[in-house]
Amino acid sequence: MVTLRLKGLHRVKAKGRIYWYAWRGGPRLTGAPGSPEFLASYNEAVANRQSSDSGRFRSLIALYRASADYKKLAESTRRNWGPWLDRIAGHFGELRIAQFDRSDKIRPVIRRWRAAYAETPRSADYGMQVLSRVLSYAVDPLGKISSNPCEGIKQVYSSSRSEIVWTDSDIAHLKKTCSAEIAQAVDLAAHTGLRVGDLIRLSWSHVGEDAMIITTGKSRHQREAIIPLYQGLRDILGRIPKRSPVILTSSKKRPWTVNGLASSFSDAKKIAWPKGDDLHFHDLRGTAATKFYVSGLTEREIAEIMAWEEEHVARIIRRYVGRQAAIKERIQKLNEARKS
Incomplete structure (x- = not known):
């Protein structure tokens, strides 16, 4: 059995399975603990963290994940949001935060990203919910942008269960x-x-x-x-x-x-x-x-x-x-x- 001595590793047990993260609030690691794939994903996460540009969108993801707002979410919500935060960071991470302050320019970019999930409308809306939460956090309390560009973008999945109650x-x-x-x-x-x-x-x-x-x-x-x-x-x-x-x-x-x-x-x-x-x-x-x-x-x-x-x-x-x-x-x- 390999003993892990990597600094900052965070272990989470959910539904009988164990997941490893590079640090608390950080990205999830791939591969079995101690394997070359696991070590490589850890090294990549650390390198990205060290070289992170505070002016790029990926830094907002890191700040939100480390925030009290994120930590106070229910564990099940964090478990569902984690993969979406990874997807959002992967797609928007290299963009400058300032670009999200120009709603007329960034909204088409956001809509194109949402369109990638058009075959699963509820998933598309769920991803938008997570993105919107990060951008709201960037508005207040961070004050990095003046408004949330996700506001005003309609949901894809229009069905409502408001009429569906048990008689x-x-x-x-x-x-x-x-x-x-x-x-x-x-x-x-x-x-x-x-x-x-x-x-x-x-x-x-x-x-x-x-x-x-x-x-x-x-x-x-x-x-x-x-x-x-x-x-x-x-x-x-x-x-x-x-x-x-x-x-x-x-x-x-x-x-x-x-x-x-x-x-x-x-x-x-x-x-x-x-x-x-x-x-x-x-x-x-x-x-x-x-x-x-x-x-x-x-x-x-x-x-x-x-x-x-x-x-x-x-x-x-x-x-x-x-x-x-x-x-x-x-x-x-x-x-x-x-x-x-």
Whole structure:
């Protein structure tokens, strides 16, 4: 076994695999540790770092990766963004930062880069999201450019899931053929709006006299979802057997894992809709948001329940809450105003 003594190496373990980086926040290394390919990629990374020109775009990538803004992102987000930061650095790295201050000149360059991913529109938009974040960081706090040239460039993937929420009939149809454990997970998600990662670790100890309170993984446990124990939610909790400290368990009476629930849910959907459907588990968050919104809760109240940022709640509601639900709510308000 080869012992590595390279300065600054950073080791990351994710999903049972080990990844090596030239330094914390640096590029990922290729090849097996100790191999010629591994050493070559390390030497190249160090050489590029030492010769980096602070006036070129690659330096922005390095600064962003080392920033507190990047480090406070969820680990899963950093894992997804890392390869995109590498692609962005590879494509734009040699350009001068000053070129990004001329929107009329740089936007065509950005659009051409995005066009390389045109066959996968959602990937193209994801890459643009990462690039835009780096450029926003260059505007503030770095002050290296005056504005973000990505602003105003429309998304390629235009489909919106705002109209795709689970109806009561959708849930009833799934329950005809799915296991009791899947039905419990779907019911709880539709009545709380919790993400899968928070849902599967929700324990009976989180259930208080008047509310369920749980810190959210998306916020790195800095925010709390505070879900009132309204009657519908109490009824669901009353139907779930207490097999474990964790509320949701699989048919083996063990707590779910994210992959385990996703796999079982996918199998249940295929049985319920053999010809396919367009319903995802995360659409149950939209179902919960719709319930809360139509029930007359304010944006601030919904933000507190679902642990969303209050300043962004209006935008998030527009994304998740179905148009028909919003129209019905407005009709109700207009009718009440007429009566008064």
